[in-house]
Amino acid sequence: MTAKKLLILPGDGIGQEVMVQVRRIIDWMGKKRNISFDITEGLIGGSAYDVHGTPLADETLADAMAADAVLLGAVGGPKWDDLPFDKKPERGLLKIRKEMGLFANLRPATVFDALVDASTLKADVVQGLDIMIVRELTGGLYFGQPRGIETLPNGERKGVNTLTYTTSEIQRIGRAAFDLARKRNKKLCSVDKANVLECTVLWREEMIKLQQTEYQDVELTHMYVDNAAMQLVRNPKQFDVMVTENMFGDILSDCAAMLTGSLGMLPSASLGAADANGNRKALYEPVHGSAPDIQGKDIANPLATILSFSMCLRYSFNMDAEADMIENAVKAVLKGGLRTADIMAPGKAKVSTSVMGESIIRELEKLA
Ligand code: NAD
Ligand code: IPM
Ligand code: MN
Structure with a gap:
């Protein structure tokens, strides 16, 4: 089977931080499940503007059109809020959705x-x-x-x-x-x-x-x-x-x-129309934004993005077993009482973004 083409666009702010945790899961799948993806990483939003002078470069859009699926973190932040309207990070996100024809956004x-x-x-x-x-x-x-x-x-x-x-x-x-x-x-x-x-x-x-x-x-x-x-x-x-x-x-x-x-729990899938073979263009992203108020503190909840990746495995790659594993790992970690700050409750253990990611991997190890 040829490896599925996955374009990863971490974007800005906590988008970059939570995507690191998804990359760990992808690495783990390569090592322990022998599933590898053909991965390209690209820029979108403010980080793309800083390099290319536009929030979505034509080459990135071309990569998105050629990918089997796109996984996106989040875009935006105060650094770019005063740019002309067409250069704003959010325009990059709206453009990629429109150009890929992603008319159906599923937010479970x-x-x-x-x-x-x-x-x-x-x-x-x-x-x-x-x-x-x-x-x-x-x-x-x-x-x-x-x-x-x-x-x-x-x-x-x-x-x-x-x-x-x-x-x-x-x-x-x-x-x-x-x-x-x-x-x-x-x-x-x-x-x-x-x-x-x-x-x-x-x-x-x-x-x-x-x-x-x-x-x-x-x-x-x-x-x-x-x-x-x-x-x-x-x-x-x-x-x-x-x-x-x-x-x-x-x-x-x-x-x-x-x-x-928490907003840090909600994943989403954005899907286009099915072609003759039943394939659809698809982009997966958390519902939340780049959360400038908590950026750089290693406290963002990575679960919305991890669950978006699991939706990607299910909807675009037909990897139900692996999607189930990720969802079960999330359940187990939460049941075990680990919480990022946004979902913290009395009697639970507060953990960072990276420890949450590590804990998911530990649970995946048990489920493998
Ligand atoms: P936001 O979703 O970034 O944050 C709203 C609140 O929720 C903040 O208090 C934030 O700290 C918290 N939050 C969000 N995600 C979290 C997570 N994973 N873990 C813990 N807490 C989390 O919305 P905002 O503050 O209105 O917008 C900030 C920037 O993000 C703006 O530039 C906006 O345009 C952009 N934005 C982008 C997307 C996207 O890329 N899909 C979505 C929404 C907002
Ligand atoms: C979302 C966001 C975006 C939207 C913005 C950043 C363009 O709020 O994905 O929910 O309004 O669609
Ligand atoms: Mn929104």
């Missing part, structure tokens, strides 16, 4: 039993939680035209962003979400703002049509996004799969992260 929020007490919510609200947020990733308010800042004849300035979706964009994210729901508990909640925004009236109509024509076995409900944010903290277990617009999904997934104990 699952609560590990050992972390029930790490959530700021009551244990019975979150225990056993397993929901999937499907965020549309290449359209909506993030990409709609017109956009920009203009000066009006009266000297005032005007900022514009536009929420747009075509029926085909709605249908493809709808199908991705319905397909996932079908494999889970067959419940899909479509989140919109159809009481106010026409674009999401269309979204709702298209979701209903899909359900009636292709997914009658899946129960479809609708919820306004403001209510959905409230329901996520009131009673998150009412949800199975949620599907929503790009920016709504960005906000709801950070909110869902706290149900699991």
Whole structure:
């Protein structure tokens, strides 16, 4: 079997720190499981700007297009906040998502039993939680035209962003979400703002049509996004799969992260359309950012990125056994009471990013 091509883009801030821990797992897999990847490492975000003068160089994008999967840390930081808009680190991330056609962003929020007490919510609200947020990733308010800042004849300035979706964009994210729901508990909640925004009236109509024509076995409900944010903290277990617009999904997934104990726990997969052979372009990244407030302290939680790598093994490389091993190692380490600062609880042992990574390897050794 030829080695799978993996492009690793650590990015900025804690993105680089957590990716070191994933590299250790990859090294371990090479030594102990005889699985090796054809790895290229590249720059994205502020670190790419510092070297190339752009947050995503054409060569890096070409590497991403040629890879079987991309694993990304995080981008951004105060050092680059005052750059012109098109040079900002975040533009690099948005460009790679758009150019790779990664319209479906899967953000699973699952609560590990050992972390029930790490959530700021009551244990019975979150225990056993397993929901999937499907965020549309290449359209909506993030990409709609017109956009920009203009000066009006009266000297005032005007900022514009536009929420747009075509029926085909709605249908493809709808199908991705319905397909996932079908494999889970067959419940899909479509989140919109159809009481106010026409674009999401269309979204709702298209979701209903899909359900009636292709997914009658899946129960479809609708919820306004403001209510959905409230329901996520009131009673998150009412949800199975949620599907929503790009920016709504960005906000709801950070909110869902706290149900699991920390933003440092939430992985994600961003997938494109399947080709004739069933292969998809794919990028895996934690939901969190570059966390400048804790950068350089060796205290970031690497588990979201480690779990993103496990999603990569499962979705892109068909390595379910290894993905299971990583998830079981994470469970075992948490059960053993080790915690990075963000998920620390009384009576547990506080460990650094690197000790968390080492501990995962130790558990993998036991499971091998
Ligand atoms: P952030 O996600 O970086 O941090 C939010 C809070 O969560 C911070 O207090 C941080 O310390 C904490 N946190 C995040 N990840 C953690 C981890 N793994 N372990 C422990 N604590 C963690 O969001 P922000 O502060 O709003 O943004 C900082 C920068 O990151 C900005 O430049 C932003 O644009 C960028 N960002 C990038 C991505 C991405 O690359 N996907 C996502 C979000 C934000
Ligand atoms: C995320 C981030 C990004 C987004 C930013 C950094 C462009 O917040 O991945 O959730 O808004 O999509
Ligand atoms: Mn976000």
